Amino acid sequence: MKIRAAGLILLVAMGCWGQGPGGYNPIGPGVSLDGNWGPVFHEDAHERGPGPELVNYLGLPITDGARMYGLAWDASRFTIPEHQCEVHIVSYIYRGPYNLRIWEEHDPVSQKLIAIKQYIDNYQQTRTIWMDDHPQPPEAAPHTWMGFSTGKWEGNILTVYTTHLKWGWIRRNGLRHTDQATLTEHFIRHGNHLTHVSILTDPITLTEPLIKTQDLVLRVQNGQTWLYPCEPVVEIERPRGTVPHYLPGENPFLHEFADQYHIPVDAALGGAATAYPEYQSKLKQAGAK
């Protein structure tokens, strides 16, 4: 009887407030992305773990110029001290292994959302996504690995637009986008899962936007490795200013990936057409084994 009375009082009280959990606080836009997130590697695991094969540009909408850049790239360039600590650019960093911490920053007086911050432990990158009317930096301002980002809520999807990027990886086998690239992202939360969609645009290296998705899961336990100290060293003594590269037509790995998977070299060299299902029919018609 006592329990039944208490329940009645509770129901009346809830009816008076007319709301569920959250009380008197009206619901604002978006959802909370706060927490520690870890990537799920079932997508593109080979590329994201050990790394892509040399001259595997399959499915990437690259320009002829970007392809030539990739074919000139010698993996030995990683041994140059100035290249050793190069950060994975924001358009690529979510592909790797990392812990991702997300939190919100609010104005202490008005509690208005100022920014959504992210800390990515791979390369120790702190990223700011401005949610207020933060002014765009001038054209002559420095470009950075994380770029300059502004965000807005589209329903429960956080959409982010980023400019002021450095040159960075499209795929870490020599394909790079330029500092003229821009990035649009969507962060979509489904309970304890987070889907990250990135749409990279660069008129110089891409013939059409490059769209990728990554999934993350919420981690109850805190991540253990939050640092990425990097100190370059001379690994190979070379004459001053040496830049390892292949001269045009002399990349020794041109056929390696294509031969391994029994596909034509033209397919391995990528281009927008290779991203679409119809390309398989084209290959069959061409008699590829």
Added chain:
Amino acid sequence: MKVFGAALAFLTVAASAQTSGDLVTLKVQGNVYLITGAGGNIAVQTGDQGVLVVDTGLAEMGDKVVAAIRKLSDKPVQYIINTHVHPDHTGGNDAVRKAGLTYVGANVTGNLTDAGVGAQILAQDNVLKRMSAPTGKQAPTPFGSWPTETFLSGRKQLFFNGEPIEIIHQPAAHTDGDSLVIFRRSDVVVTGDLFVTTSYPFIDVDRGGTIQGEVDALNNIMEIAIPGLQDEGGTYIIPGHGRICDQPDLLEYRDMVTIIRDRIQAAIKKGMSLARVKAAGLTKDYDGRYSAKSGFGTADQFVEAVYNTLSRKK
């Protein structure tokens, strides 16, 4: 002289497109600021002693440059440093010089009444040679814009506004009179047109530029600049044209210039003519980013300058 006149005409036209609006001033780091929109980039260092300016933009922008400097400091401009001879970097010398002064003393005071008029203009000696002319001949630039003090040796040092400043000559690079200016406490390097983010290097062969000097200069800047935590920031670099950079930005550019030099060198070894090299598309991977649409810094000009200076008999 005709070539210089043509260069002046082009630079005036090219730069006017970017100066249609107001000048933009950005703080770079420490005591150093960047002014853009007056032609070539202008660096300004301010402090208790006064103002030091690196390059002065186009002549017709002189008054606006002075106004932009006055917004940063009301103290006198004491030094102007020219990174090289081109008029989009030296054209405003006269206007900025007149806005400043040189402190004089001892036996100079009272004897040379004009010694204190205007700021000093410092540059490597070849800059003065190319801006002036022997007595009786017409100089390509007005007297008031000429360097008032030059240096012959590899470097000149100053200590101004509590900061050590080095001016280091980079021989036979963009021209034969290029200098880097290093603000050692602010940790900023001003490169002039040895490094630009807007096009391929313009190697002014007629004024003593060479590809090897250009590559050497880029490697020198690489060694001076130290990236900050997580390979970003640290030493900031003000290029001759374009945006503020750090070492990773310069690295991309240094790699590009080196790779194209190597390709053309290999083509020359194969006996390829300049026409064949131009037709071979050896810069296609970088043209979309760095080939100027017209004027200076096109792929065609760059390939030709690299080819010609590598082909010279030593």
